[in-house]
Amino acid sequence: MEEFLQACRAVLGAQHVLTDAADLSGYLTDQRGRYTGKSPAVLRPADTGQVAGLLKLCDQYRVPLVPQGGNTGLVLGSVPDQQGNAVVLSLKRMNRVRAVDPVNNTMSVEAGCILQHIQQEAAAQRRLFPLSLAAEGSCTIGGNLSTNAGGTGVLRYGNTRELCLGLEVVTAQGEIMSSLRGLRKDNTGYDLRDLFIGAEGTLGVITAAVLKLYPQPRAQVTALAALQTPAQALQLLSLAQDRCGPALTAFELMSDFCLQLVFKHFQDQRMPFGTSHPQYVLLELSDSESEEHARAIFEEVIGNALEQGIIDDAVIAASMAQSKALWQLRENISMAQAHEGKNIKHDISIPISRIAEFIELTDKLVQQAAPACRMVTFGHLGDGNLHYNVSPPPGMQDTDFIAQQAAINLVVHDSVDNFGGSISAEHGLGALKREEITRYKSPVELKLMRTIKNALDPHNLMNPGKVIQV
Template identity: 60%
Template sequence: MQNFLNLCNAVIGEDYVLHEPAKQAPYLQDWRQRATGQCLAVLRPANTEQVAQLVKLCAEYQVPIVPQGGNTGLVLGSIPDQSGTAVVMSLQRLNKIREIDTANSTITVDAGCLLEAIQIAAEQADFLFPLSLASEGSCTIGGNLSTNAGGTAVLRYGNTRELCLGLEVVTADGDIWHGLRGLRKDNSGYDLRDLLIGAEGTLGIITGAVLKLYPKPISQGTAFIAINSIVQAVALLHLAKQQCHANLTGFELINQLSLELVHQHFPQYQRIFQQARRFYVLLELSTYDNEQVTKQLLEHLITTAIEHGLVEDAVVANSIAQAKNCWALRESISAAQAKEGKNIKHDISIPISQIPNFVQDTDAALQLAFPASRMVTFGHLGDGNLHYNVSPPCGTDQDSFLEHHAEINRIVHDKTDQFGGSISAEHGIGTLKKQELLRYKSPVEIKLMRAIKQALDPHNIMNPGKIL
C-alpha cells in the first residue's frame, strides 16, 4: 500500500494524507463516542478534481473509501470498520460558497460547507435556506444530503432532498458527474440526483450541490403549549394546518421527561411553565406579514384550540430572546439525555394519525418487558418523525440495561412496522441499522437496492458495509 499512499501524496500533498494516530483520531470516532474505527489514511482533498483523482487510485488499488463530512452522523455511517484497510475521504476542505443566483433563488456550494455557513450566506443575500438542525454548526451539507436530513422545518419546506436541485458527484470509477443544474423542471431521464441523496456515500461522493433559497419571512411567532395527550397534539396540528396553512413552519412534540431533563442539566434556560404537563408542543409560524398580524394569527389559533379542549396552557414568545429560549429547550434534549447517561435511541417515522396509538402501545410493551424504563419521546410531529428514546430506570446500571438493546429495538421497530412506519426517518441506516433494514424491507426492495449498488459500485469500494 505504500505505493498507493505515495500516489495520494502526489495528488493532494503529504500534509493532507494523515497517518499519525493523533491526527486521524477525530475522523475515526463517531459523534456519540460509541465506536472507533481504523483506517489506512485520512485523505483531505481540496476540490472535486482531487477527489476524482483519489477515487481513481482507490479503484485501481481496490481500497475502500469512507466519505465523511462533519462526522456528526448517528448510525455509524461515516466512520470506517476495524480492518484498517479503508481510507477516510474527508471533504471538509471543500468548503466554498460557489455562487448565489438571486434571480433563480439558488445557492451553489461545495459539499464540505457547514450548514450554518450556508444559512449565513443566504441571509446575507436576503434569502432563507430553511434546513435547520441542532448540529448545524458542525454538520456539512454533503452529510445532510447523504442522509436526506430533516430538521425542524420539514413541515413547510421538506427534507434536504426537496431543497436540492442539482448535484456534482464523483462516481466509484472516479468520473465526475456535472449535475449542478438549477432547474425546477427536468424530466430528461432517471433522476440520479434523488437516487444519490440519502445513499449515505454508498453510490458516489457528493462534492457540490445547487440548493433552493426562499424569501426571508418578515415575522415569526413562537408558542410553547402544554397538553395532556398526543391525541390532543395531533388534533392541534390539524387545526393549525387549517387555520395557518403554509405559515405553519414548525410543530415539535416534547414529552414531560424530555423537558425535565433539559431543566435538570441546563438550568440556565428559563422554565416556561411551573406546573409540569405530560406533553408539550413547540409551534412556530413564519409569515410575510408584520409582527402584529402574525401574533394575532397565533393567538387566534391558541384561543380556538382552548375552546376545543386541546390546550391546557400556552405561552406566546413576546421577544426574540423568549423565542430563542423556547427553541433552546427543544434543541437541548439530546444533550440533556447524554448528560443523564446512556440510552437507546430510535429515529422513526409513523403516519401522523397513528402516532398516538404507536406511543401508547409501545410504551406499554416496553414497561411490561422492562419495568420503570423511561421514555424520552420528542420530535417533529408535524412530519411524523419521532425520536423515541429509552433510558434505563433510575438507579439501574446503565451498561447492564444497554445489553438489552436488541430486545428493546425489536419491540420498538416491530411496533413501528405494525403501524406502517419506518425504522429510519432522517438519521439513515449506516452500520447500526443494516440488519434491521433486512428485517423490515421487502425482498423485492432489497433486491432492487442491491442491483443499484452493483451497477454503480461494482467493486464495492464506496462506503462498504453501510446500508447493505
C-alpha cells in the same frame, strides 16, 4: 498500501494525507463516542478534481473509502469499520460557496460547507435556506444530502432532498457527474440526483450541490402549548394547519420527562408555566406580512384551542430572546439525555394520524421488555418523525441497560412496522441499522437496492458495510 498512499500524496500533497495516529483519531470515532474504527489514512482533497483523482486510485488499487463530512451522524455511517483497510475521505476543505443567484433563488455550494454558514450566506442575500437541525454548527451539507437530513422545518420545506435542485458527484470509478443547473423542471430521464441523496456515500461522493433558497419571512413567531396527550397534540396540529396553512413551519412534540431532563442538566432554563403538564408542543409560524399579522393568527389558534379544551395553557414569545429560550427547551433534549447517561435511540416515522396510538401501545410494550425504563419521546410531530428514545431506570448501570438494546430495538421496530412506519426517518441506516432493515424491507426492495449498488460500485469500495450488505 504504501504505493497507494504515495500516489495519493502526489495528488493532494503530503500534508493532506494523514497517517499518524494522533492526526487520525478525530476521524475514526463516531459522534456519540461509542465506536472507533481503524484506517490507514485520512485523505483531505481541496476540490472535485482531487476527489476524482483519489477515487481513480481507489478503483485501481481496490482500496475502500469512507466519505466523511462533519462526522455528526448517529448510525455509524461516517466512520470506518474495524478491518482497517478503508481510507477516510474528508471533505472539510471543500467548503466554498460557489455562487448565489437571488433571482433564481439558488445557491451553489461545495459538500464541505457547514450548514450554519450556508444559512448565514443566504441571510446575507436576504434569502432563507430553511434546513435547520441541532448539529447545524458542525454538520456539512454533503452529509445532510447523503443522509437526506430532516430537522425542524420539514413540515413546511421538506427534507434535504426537496431542498436540492442538482448535484455534482464523483463516481466509484473517478468520473465526474455534474447536474448543477439549478432547474426546477428537468424531465430528461432517470433522476440520478435522487439516487445519491440518501445513499450515505455508498454509490458515489457528493462534491457540490445547487440548493433552493426562499424569501426571508418578515416575521417568525414561536409559541409553546401545554396539553395532556399526544392525541390532543394531533388535534392542535389540524387546527393550526387549517388556520395557518404553509406558514406553519414547525410543530414539535415534547413529553414532560424530556423537559425535566433539560431543567435538571441545564439549570439556567426555566419552565414558562407555573405547573408541569404531560405533553408540550412547540409551534413556529413564518409570516410574509408582519409580526403583528403572525401574532394575531397565533392568538386566534391558541384561543380556539383553549376554548375547545385541546390545550391547557400556552405562551407566545414576545421577543426573539423568548423565542430562542423556547427553542432551547427543544434543542437541549438530546444533550440532556446524554448527560443523564447511556440511552437507546430510535429515529422513526409513523403515519401522522396514528402517532398517538403508536406511543400509547409501544410505551406499554417497551415497559414489558424493560420494566421501569424512562421514555424520552420528542420530535417533529408535523411530519410524523419521532425520536422515540429510552433511558434506563434510575440507578441501573449503563452497561446493563445497553445489553438490552437489541431486545428493545426489536420491540420498537416491530411496532413501527406494524403501524406502517419506518425505522429510520432522518438519520439513515449506516452500519447500525444495516441488518435491522432486512427485517422490514421486502425481498424485492432489497434486491433492487443491491442491483443499484452492484451496478454503480461493482467492487464495493464506496463506504462498504453501510446501508446494505452486498
